[in-house]
Amino acid sequence: MKIVTRDLFGKDFKWGVSTAAFQTEGSAATDGKGPSIWDVFTQQKGRIKGDQHAQVACDFYRRYEQDIALIKDLHIPNFRFSIAWPRLLPQGDRTVVNQKGLDFYDRVIDSCLAQGIEPWVTLYHWDLPHALELKGGWSNRDIVAWFCNYAELCAQRYGDRVKHWMVLNEPMVFTGAGYFLGLHAPGHTALKKFLPAAHHAVLAMAEGGRLLKGLLPTAEIGTTFSCTHVEPASSKNRDIRAAQRADVLFNRLFVEPTLGMGYPVEDLSVLKGIYKYVLPGDEERMRFDFDFIGLQNYTRELVKYALFTPYLHAALVPAEKRNVPLTTMKWEVYPPSIYHIIKRFDSYAGVKKIYITENGAAFPDTVQDGKVNDSQRLHYLQEHIAQVLRAKNDGHKVHGYFVWTLTDNFEWAEGYYPRFGIVYNDFDSQERIVKSSGHWYAHFLNKSLPLHGCP
DSSP, rough: OOOEEEGOOOOOOOEEEEHHHHHHHTTTTTTTOOOHHHHHHHHTTSSSSSGOOOSSSOHHHHHHHHHHHHHTTTTTEEEEEEEOOOHHHHSOOOOSHHHHHHHHHHHHHHHHHTTOEEEEEEEEOOOHHHHHHHHTGSSSHHHHHHHHHHHHHHHHHHHTTTOOEEEEEEEEHHHHHHSOOOOSSSSSOOOOHHHHHHHHHHHHHHHHHHHHHHHHHTTTEEEEEOEEEEEESSOEEEEEEHHHHHIIIIIITTHHHHHOOOOOOGGGGGGGGGSSSOOTTTTTTOOOOOEEEEEEEEEEEEEETTTTTTTOOOEOGGGGGGGBBOOOTBBBBBBBBHHHHHHHHTTTOOOOOOEEEEEOOOOOOOBTTTTTOOOOHHHHHHHHHHHHHHHHTTTEEEEEEEEEOOOOOOGGGGGGGSSSOOOEEEETTOOOEEOOHHHHHHHHHHHHEEEOOOO
16 A cells, blocks of 8 residues: 655645535525526426525635635635626626626635635536526527627636636536436437537637637636546447447547547547538637646446437446445446546647546535544545546646535535535535545645555
8 A cells, every 4th residue: 555645746736626606606696696597497396306406505605705714724725616607797798797796706816815725717617697598508609709708707807816717617517418418407408409509618618718818828728527437348349339439428529629639420420410510610719729628537437338328329337236336426436537537638639737627526424523524535535636646657747636525515406415525514504514534635735644545
């Protein structure tokens, strides 16, 4: 067993914690904020487990100073959070600019800097203004201009203090789950919605990156992708090919056009329909040379051939049927996944730098004698950080690691049931209790105490 300490990563390695506006802020209609697609989605019966909503969430809108002070107490030097588009632009465009919304993020950023914490801003973490969804949302090509208008406002307002930007958060998830599977807002279930939404997200990602770089040439501009290590369930050719098709959706669909490689239609023929929405000049507009790529990894998936699965002809082998350790989300605990994902994305010639912008796990947490002993999460983080070091030592360009997440929060369609935080949140009282994993992370960052893991 090797001992891993912070020092082994080098002094320039970035350590942080990540959150998202809709999952934490609450104050859904406070101080001029407009409704987002998630505000509307959570009001629809049966959409969210227990019909829960995020009207209050973690009350970060009112308690941001307390939570930022907590980040400092935990010795976490970098804080990744998102800006709520409808809090700045209630109608989605700049016909109405909400001054109180602008002021709120000024206060958040200034509070971070006052505490010696570097703010890392994500422009879009899924909370599209509902007013724009009424016009077609991501399936409407006009969203590229709408998004760039919003991005320009953010850059002009906060670019003097924010030096690290992420354009989109996990475009595969918000287009796939929101426009094809119907599991996330806005709840569409049609290939004719998903394909244009995916293409427009690729365009917005690149155009947004160019805009930010033009306005903020010294800032570091990136974007983030959900990514999962995929393996075939067997050595059979049909399972291997099924895994290749699944890999297109899990890992390739958004990064490859950004790198100038085009859409990976050769391995998933249904994607050929996306070219119906590709106009002259789009191939070049899809490209942008990001300063970094954020990778967000939690598990691996085993894939088998499935005749009756439309389009994909592939299916996941559920982790709970594989006799493997599980999280609350029924995801396999498989630390080498993060190593394989770093190695995979580093193999792209156009990827200059990688940050792990999300990694974490949900486990059942209980408060006993005012404490939360979350040993499973603690070991999960230790083992995954050890795998990140393994990747770094193998020469892969990984330069940072951000835990998901600070406090337990609203976990989208799963509501408040899965607890991912290194800080326990009592959603009735809003009391915060640092879990064992949070105490460990603080010691790891501040004192370079031993971390046991097996790269």
